[in-house]
Amino acid sequence: DTGVSQNPRHKITKRGQNVTFRCDPISEHNRLYWYRQTLGQGPEFLTYFQNEAQLEKSRLLSDRFSAERPKGSFSTLEIQRTEQGDSAMYLCASVPDRASGELFFGEGSRLTVL
């Protein structure tokens, strides 16, 4: 499968714990996006990378959140000191260039904070 891969698919954690999600984009896609989707809502933009550079962050991304994309390949999204309000689906998407505008999404990582 050469699509966008996200792991783990589901994470259950206790409040206050740290969690990390990984996204492997489609090979040679140089842009990578993270979105958050809460139940019954549309996805909301969190941040994006052009290769290894993080170029924009939403104000939704509090200082407990950090994203990296070392070497411009896979990306990680870490949430420190999780809160119940962090419970959501975290979606990753990649895109090869600016031309088409279409984003290719992974299946998401669902976080449940107890």
Added chain:
Amino acid sequence: AQTVTQSQPEMSVQEAETVTLSCTYDTSESNYYLFWYKQPPSRQMILVIRQEAYKQQNATENRFSVNFQKAAKSFSLKISDSQLGDTAMYFCAFMTRQGAQKLVFGQGTRLTINP
């Protein structure tokens, strides 16, 4: 800031019927894309159809077509001859052609196709 509004939280039709999903948006940009994405249960979001704002002709993809009214900032999706596999959440989304090119999504419409 751009906003996208989908006023139909849920819709349900019989197989083979035609259904139209509504979407309105607000922007001061003149150069942008509009999209309909489909999110089946427990599956990844996939692109259904794309419209470039500078194109007057409405986009079509097989059974899917849009009615793009730029002045009214309206972008509806019509699904003809609906199939059981069309059951999903449908999101209308906006993207500027400049900058981060991040998608701004509506709240979604849950579409159920009944046999």
